[in-house]
Amino acid sequence: MSKSEERIKEVLAFFKNKDTVLGYRKFMDCAIDTQDLTIYKEVIELTDWKEQFPDKENELIEKATTILNKISKKAIEEYNVQTPIVTATNIVKSYGQNRFTLGPISLDIKKRQVYGLVGENGNGKTTLLRILAKELSHNEGQLNFNFDKQHSNSFDLRSKLVYIPQRTQKWYGSLKDNLKFVLSNYGVSPEENETRVLMMIARFGLWNYKHLKWSELSSGYKMRFELARTLLRQPELLLLDEPLANLDVLAQQVILEDLKAICNSLNNPIALILSSQQLYEVEKISDKVIYLKEGKYKEKDDLIEQDENQLIVEIDCKCKREKLIEIFNHLSLEKLIFNGGMYVAYFSNNTNFSSVLETLGKHNIDVIYTRNISKSTRRFFVS
Numbered sequence: 361m362s363k364s365e366e367r368i369k370e371v372l373a374f375f376k377n378k379d380t381v382l383g384y385r386k387f388m389d390c391a392i393d394t395q396d397l398t399i400y401k402e403v404i405e406l407t408d409w410k411e412q413f414p415d416k417e418n419e420l421i422e423k424a425t426t427i428l429n430k431i432s433k434k435a436i437e438e439y440n441v442q443t444p445i446v447t448a449t450n451i452v453k454s455y456g457q458n459r460f461t462l463g464p465i466s467l468d469i470k471k472r473q474v475y476g477l478v479g480e481n482g483n484g485k486t487t488l489l490r491i492l493a494k495e496l497s498h499n500e501g502q503l504n505f506n507f508d509k510q511h512s513n514s515f516d517l518r519s520k521l522v523y524i525p526q527r528t529q530k531w532y533g534s535l536k537d538n539l540k541f542v543l544s545n546y547g548v549s550p551e552e553n554e555t556r557v558l559m560m561i562a563r564f565g566l567w568n569y570k571h572l573k574w575s576e577l578s579s580g581y582k583m584r585f586e587l588a589r590t591l592l593r594q595p596e597l598l599l600l601d602e603p604l605a606n607l608d609v610l611a612q613q614v615i616l617e618d619l620k621a622i623c624n625s626l627n628n629p630i631a632l633i634l635s636s637q638q639l640y641e642v643e644k645i646s647d648k649v650i651y652l653k654e655g656k657y658k659e660k661d662d663l664i665e666q667d668e669n670q671l672i673v674e675i676d677c678k679c680k681r682e683k684l685i686e687i688f689n690h691l692s693l694e695k696l697i698f699n700g701g702m703y704v705a706y707f708s709n710n711t712n713f714s715s716v717l718e719t720l721g722k723h724n725i726d727v728i729y730t731r732n733i734s735k736s737t738r739r740f741f742v743s
C-alpha cells in the first residue's frame with residue numbers, strides 16, 4: 361500500500377469512529393498533497409457548507425468520502441528525503457566577554473523531521489533559532505544549507521528558510537487579503553491565488569475569521585495566520601520561536617499535530633525546529649528533543665541514559681510530605697522534593713510506576729495529578 365493510500369485509509373477510519381474533526385483535518389492534508397486546484401475547490405466548497413451546517417456530521421462524512429475517492433485516483437509523486445536540509449557544525453555564538461555564550465552546537469535535520477528545542481528562560485533557544493535562520497551571525501563553526509533549488513537572492517532565501525519570532529508584526533487589512541498578497545508577490549494568477557489561499561484558510565481553521573483584521577484576532581489565531589502565511593510560501597526549513605505561547609492547551613495540541621502533518625507532506629515536506637516550554641506536548645510530536653542549558657546542547661536521550669532506570673514521578677496531592685514518605689517506604693523511595701507546586705518522588709531502579717499508582721490508590725491519597733517523568737525532559741526542569 362502506498363503512503364497516499366495509507367493516509368486515505370486513516371482518514372476513513374477516523375470518519376468511521378466519528379473522530380470527525382481530526383478526520384476532516386487529515387482529509388484536507390490528503391487534498392493539499394494532490395496540488396490539484398479542482399480538488400481544492402471542492403474542499404473549499406465543502407468547508408463552507410460544513411460551517412453553515414455544523415450539525416450535519418453524517419452528511420459531511422459522506423461528502424468528504426466522495427472527494428476522498430477522487431483524491432485516491434490522483435497520482436501523487438512522493439518527495440524522497442535524503443540529505444539534511446541544514447547541517448550546523450560546532451556553532452558558537454558569544455554576546456561579548458563574560459556574557460552569554462551559546463555552543464559549540466552541532467546538529468542536522470532532514471525534511472519530515474520535527475525537533476523540539478527546550479530549556480529554561482535565557483538558555484539560548486532564540487539565539488540558536490536566529491543563527492539557523494541566518495538572522496544572527498555566529499562567531500565559530502559552519503552552517504550549510506541544502507535547499508532543493510539554489511536561492512538567487514535574499515527574498516528567495518527567505519521563502520525557503522522561514523523564521524517566525526515570538527512576537528509577530530501587526531498587519532493591515534483583512535486576513536484573507538494579507539494571505540493573497542503573499543502569493544501575488546510570487547506572480548500567482550488571481551484565480552489560483554484565491555483557491556490556494558482559501559484552501560490554507562480552511563486547513564488552519566480560519567474560515568470564520570478570514571474577513572477579520574489583525575486587531576480583531578486573538579493571539580492564537582494570529583499565530584495560525586502566521587503559519588498559513590508561511591506555508592503558502594512553501595518553505596523547506598521552518599523555525600518557530602515559542603509558537604504555543606499564546607495558545608490554550610487544546611489549541612496547542614491541535615497546532616502541533618497540524619504542524620507535524622504538514623511537515624510530513626508527501627510531496628512538499630518541511631523540516632521544523634520549534635522552541636517551547638510545553639515539554640510534554642513537544643516531546644509527543646518531536647523526532648528529537650534538544651535541551652539547552654546555559655547555552656550548552658544536550659540530547660534528551662544522552663542525558664537520560666546516565667540513569668535510565670531511575671523512576672521519577674511528579675505528584676500533585678493534598679497530602680503531607682511525611683505521609684508520602686511513609687507510604688512509599690516499601691518502594692525504595694530515594695528522595696522526595698517539593699518544588700512549591702508539587703512533589704517529585706525519586707525511586708530506585710526496580711520500582712514500577714504502576715506500583716506507585718497502586719500505593720497512592722490503596723492509601724486513598726487524593727491525587728490531583730501525577731505523571732511518570734523519567735523519560736521526559738521535564739525531569740531536568742524540576743530538579
Ligand SMILES: Nc1ncnc2c1ncn2[C@@H]1O[C@H](COP(=O)(O)OP(=O)(O)OP(=O)(O)O)[C@@H](O)[C@H]1O
Nearest residue numbers: 455459460479480481482483484485486487488652
Ligand atoms: N543582543 C544580545 N546582546 C547581549 N546578550 C543577549 C542578546 N540577546 C540575548 N542575549 C542573552 O543571551 C542569553 C540567551 O538568550 P535567548 O533569548 O537566546 O534565550 P531563550 O532560551 O530563547 O530565552 P527565553 O525562553 O526567555 O526566550 C540571555 O542571557 C540573554 O540575556
